[in-house]
Amino acid sequence: MDDKNLTPKERLKIPPQEMPEQDPAERINNVDEVPYGYTEELARMEADRCLQCKNKPCIKGCPVEIDIPEFIKAIAEGNFRESVRIIKETNILPAICGRVCPQEEQCQRYCIVGKSHKSVEKAVQIGKLERFVADWEMKNGEAERPEIRKSTGKKVAVVGSGPAGLTVAAEVRREGHDVTVFEALHKPGGVLIYGIPEFRLPKAIVMEEVENLKKMGVEVRYNSVIGKIFSIDELFEKGYDAVFVGTGAGLPNFLNLPGENLNGVYSANEYLTRANLMQAYSFPETDTPTANSRNVAVFGGGNVAMDSARTALRLGAENVYLVYRRSRKEMPARVEEVEHADAEGVQFLLLQNPVNLIGDEDGWIKQVECIKMELGEPDDSGRRRPIPIEGSEFRIDIDTCIIAIGNSSNPLIPDTTPDIETNRWGNIVTDDETMKTSKKGVFAGGDIVLGAATVILAMGQGRKAAVAINEYLETGQW
Amino acid sequence: MNKIIEKEFITSDLFRMKVEAPEIARKRKAGQFIILIVDEKGERIPLTIADADSDAGWIALVAQIVGKTTKVLSLLEVGDSIRDLAGPLGKPTHIEKYGRVVVIGGGVGIAPAHPIAQAMKEGGNTVISILGGRTKELVIMEEEMKAASDTVIITTDDGSYGNKGFVTDALQKLIDDGVFINLVVAVGPPIMMKFVSKLTKKYEIETIVSLNTIMVDGTGMCGCCRVSVGGETKFVCVDGPEFDGHKVDFDEMMKRIQMYKPQEKEAMDRFLSE
Ligand SMILES: Cc1cc2nc3c(=O)[nH]c(=O)nc-3n(C[C@H](O)[C@H](O)[C@H](O)COP(=O)(O)OP(=O)(O)OC[C@H]3O[C@@H](n4cnc5c(N)ncnc54)[C@H](O)[C@@H]3O)c2cc1C
Ligand code: SF4
Ligand code: FES
Numbered sequence: 001m002d003d004k005n006l007t008p009k010e011r012l013k014i015p016p017q018e019m020p021e022q023d024p025a026e027r028i029n030n031v032d033e034v035p036y037g038y039t040e041e042l043a044r045m046e047a048d049r050c051l052q053c054k055n056k057p058c059i060k061g062c063p064v065e066i067d068i069p070e071f072i073k074a075i076a077e078g079n080f081r082e083s084v085r086i087i088k089e090t091n092i093l094p095a096i097c098g099r100v101c102p103q104e105e106q107c108q109r110y111c112i113v114g115k116s117h118k119s120v121e122k123a124v125q126i127g128k129l130e131r132f133v134a135d136w137e138m139k140n141g142e143a144e145r146p147e148i149r150k151s152t153g154k155k156v157a158v159v160g161s162g163p164a165g166l167t168v169a170a171e172v173r174r175e176g177h178d179v180t181v182f183e184a185l186h187k188p189g190g191v192l193i194y195g196i197p198e199f200r201l202p203k204a205i206v207m208e209e210v211e212n213l214k215k216m217g218v219e220v221r222y223n224s225v226i227g228k229i230f231s232i233d234e235l236f237e238k239g240y241d242a243v244f245v246g247t248g249a250g251l252p253n254f255l256n257l258p259g260e261n262l263n264g265v266y267s268a269n270e271y272l273t274r275a276n277l278m279q280a281y282s283f284p285e286t287d288t289p290t291a292n293s294r295n296v297a298v299f300g301g302g303n304v305a306m307d308s309a310r311t312a313l314r315l316g317a318e319n320v321y322l323v324y325r326r327s328r329k330e331m332p333a334r335v336e337e338v339e340h341a342d343a344e345g346v347q348f349l350l351l352q353n354p355v356n357l358i359g360d361e362d363g364w365i366k367q368v369e370c371i372k373m374e375l376g377e378p379d380d381s382g383r384r385r386p387i388p389i390e391g392s393e394f395r396i397d398i399d400t401c402i403i404a405i406g407n408s409s410n411p412l413i414p415d416t417t418p419d420i421e422t423n424r425w426g427n428i429v430t431d432d433e434t435m436k437t438s439k440k441g442v443f444a445g446g447d448i449v450l451g452a453a454t455v456i457l458a459m460g461q462g463r464k465a466a467v468a469i470n471e472y473l474e475t476g477q478w
Numbered sequence: 479m480n481k482i483i484e485k486e487f488i489t490s491d492l493f494r495m496k497v498e499a500p501e502i503a504r505k506r507k508a509g510q511f512i513i514l515i516v517d518e519k520g521e522r523i524p525l526t527i528a529d530a531d532s533d534a535g536w537i538a539l540v541a542q543i544v545g546k547t548t549k550v551l552s553l554l555e556v557g558d559s560i561r562d563l564a565g566p567l568g569k570p571t572h573i574e575k576y577g578r579v580v581v582i583g584g585g586v587g588i589a590p591a592h593p594i595a596q597a598m599k600e601g602g603n604t605v606i607s608i609l610g611g612r613t614k615e616l617v618i619m620e621e622e623m624k625a626a627s628d629t630v631i632i633t634t635d636d637g638s639y640g641n642k643g644f645v646t647d648a649l650q651k652l653i654d655d656g657v658f659i660n661l662v663v664a665v666g667p668p669i670m671m672k673f674v675s676k677l678t679k680k681y682e683i684e685t686i687v688s689l690n691t692i693m694v695d696g697t698g699m700c701g702c703c704r705v706s707v708g709g710e711t712k713f714v715c716v717d718g719p720e721f722d723g724h725k726v727d728f729d730e731m732m733k734r735i736q737m738y739k740p741q742e743k744e745a746m747d748r749f750l751s752e
Binding site: 279 | 501502505515519520521522546547561562563564565566567694695696697698699700701702704705706711716730733734736737738740741742744745748
């Protein structure tokens with residue numbers, strides 16, 4: 001097809017290209033990635049759907065302002081290397097973002113093609129295209145690494161190796177500063193490695209991105225819990241000139257229900273960490289055990305809940321119930337995840353809420369009592385507030401229960417660094433533009449500032465912080 | 479990677495290791511622990527730091543072989559390395575001048591009790607240590623505990639060494655003898671800590687226990703280590719490991735540490751058959 005000759009009308013006629021994916025019945029028996037990704041033909045076909053709008057409305061929806069029409073044009077022309085280069089000007093982790101960003105609420109929401117069809121689902125599949133070129137680059141030899149400026153002799157400590165920390169590390173290293181990333185766990189990536197499952201984000205991708213950083217000269221130190229092994233002040237004493245705190249929202253929320261400490265009751269963080277980081281799905285090949293579940297209830301409606309439910313299926317559960325207090329429409333999870341969970345057989349118990357966890361005499365969970373809900377007036381979040389229907393309680397037999405109702409900020413750094421100001425939720429307070437904290441030389445970004453948010457927002461804040469860090473190191477002015 | 483520089487078996491299933499970890503050695507305080515991973519496929523397990531030398535740059539760990547991980551760890555030799563070691567974790571023991579402190583160590587719990595006795599002594603307290611074991615060979619670190627205490631009392635369940643009976647019997651005797659006790663610190667099997675706390679509650683003696691729950695990350699991220707303390711859920715790895723013994727729900731905790739018993743047995747059997 002000769003792209004240049006397509007009229008907008010013809011472009012609008014091309015249907016959105018689906019990514020081929022593993023069959024649901026098959027995939028619940030393995031942890032391999034679900035969608036296979038576009039082929040070159042599919043990608044170029046999808047790229048042809050883009051109208052190359054002059055005012056580029058989609059960019060407005062992208063937290064790091066990728067030049068979307070330009071990278072799509074390069075794909076349409078078959079110039080994949082150029083396409084990745086354009087993306088990487090503002091996003092260093094496209095293989096990851098292409099897979100996990102909520103595009104339907106970001107770029108694709110603003111896409112004119114979607115608007116013409118009056119359906120955001122028919123927008124140009126920007127995320128799938130991003131994934132395609134990023135994967136293409138990984139498959140086709142060395143990723144292009146940015147040029148590193150001459151060494152400045154300045155040292156920066158990055159605390160936490162989640163998307164925020166990794167972004168800062170790359171952008172600060174580029175300017176010729178020495179960068180050490182301190183990570184509490186034994187592997188890098190934060191939620192990308194311990195939370196988001198293999199079937200959604202293969203860990204080899206995360207590891208490869210970190211390898212690229214190391215090749216740029218970034219040092220990564222694992223098993224280093226800052227606040228314990230060194231305080232932030234001690235990092236300065238050790239000669240670091242600036243510190244970035246990207247420690248994430250690693251504090252699981254519980255419901256404060258009776259029976260929450262029964263055996264078989266997990267936070268989503270624990271359940272997913274066992275499965276992903278510790279590879280409990282290969283037990284006893286690997287040493288970390290997890291529950292041998294048959295009937296699982298997951299509480300929540302976000303990505304974390306979907307990931308937990310789908311992981312439970314893959315670990316062999318027969319029935320996985322997803323209990324959510326609003327309706328499907330209000331679920332904060334990415335649409336694709338909800339669809340995947342549905343197709344795989346997760347049973348949605350909508351407009352229901354757990355009120356009591358009931359155990360047996362050995363201290364194991366055996367039932368959950370739920371109450372039915374109805375939707376009332378919209379609340380602060382704009383979503384309709386769920387109200388319990390009196391007398392509608394009922395019980396479900398379960399042996400495992402996963403609480404996926406969100407995370408709060410990890411308190412380790414704020415607790416050990418009292419001169420870093422936090423708000424009443426424990427999030428670090430920063431300047432919106434520079435990500436400076438109340439402590440001189442210390443910047444912060446990602447979930448520790450935003451509360452549990454998204455990968456791309458964490459990266460966006462990392463970028464802002466990196467710009468400010470580079471400037472601070474050059475001028476010395478706070 | 480942390481190199482093992484010394485290893486000795488205290489009994490056939492209890493061993494002590496010195497491991498190179500200069501930064502942890504410098505930073506750690508009494509009551510803190512580390513999390514280690516033995517090898518590539520290993521799980522994360524917590525072990526209390528039993529001793530450390532900041533100049534020589536090592537920490538000492540004492541472990542009992544209770545499952546596959548501790549078994550594999552026990553098979554490592556001097557010169558081998560432990561894949562991952564993170565710490566020091568948890569809050570240090572609160573040390574102040576209480577007056578007379580009774581430090582109780584049960585079995586392998588004597589190892590973590592040792593630095594606490596040391597620190598209490600350095601903090602200006604009179605330290606009476608009660609060491610308990612099922613039988614003579616399970617009463618470990620007697621010499622070290624003697625050096626860290628003013629008095630050491632030994633009990634064995636079978637009477638093969640010291641007084642016959644439980645650590646609670648020895649504690650009861652101290653109380654009956656009119657010894658005024660300002661604080662009791664108990665480290666050992668949950669059932670021991672439960673009964674020590676029960677006894678001291680009766681006499682209203684402040685009691686600290688050090689809890690050894692199952693953990694994963696050890697940084698407060700997963701909640702696997704949670705316990706009920708005074709009706710509130712606490713995370714042992716970041717809020718503890720030491721808590722007010724009178725408030726801990728030991729029954730709940732004892733159930734929780736049994737959670738993976740079948741899987742642990744499966745892993746061990748599989749390992750032994752290989
Ligand atoms: C299960 C799950 C699924 C998700 N799915 C999506 C999705 O599909 N799309 C999306 O956009 N977002 C998703 N999110 C949210 C997203 O993962 C986070 O918003 C993002 O990872 C935040 O990045 P971060 O760099 O701020 O922190 P994190 O990724 O949380 O990383 C923080 C890192 O800091 C380390 N750390 C913490 N304390 C210390 C310390 N004291 N010293 C040293 N290191 C420390 C931690 O170990 C961790 O590695 C999901 C989250 C979860 C839990
Ligand atoms: S809004 Fe849609 S059609 Fe327009 S440039 Fe962006 S991706 Fe292309
Ligand atoms: S071990 Fe995970 S929170 Fe304590």
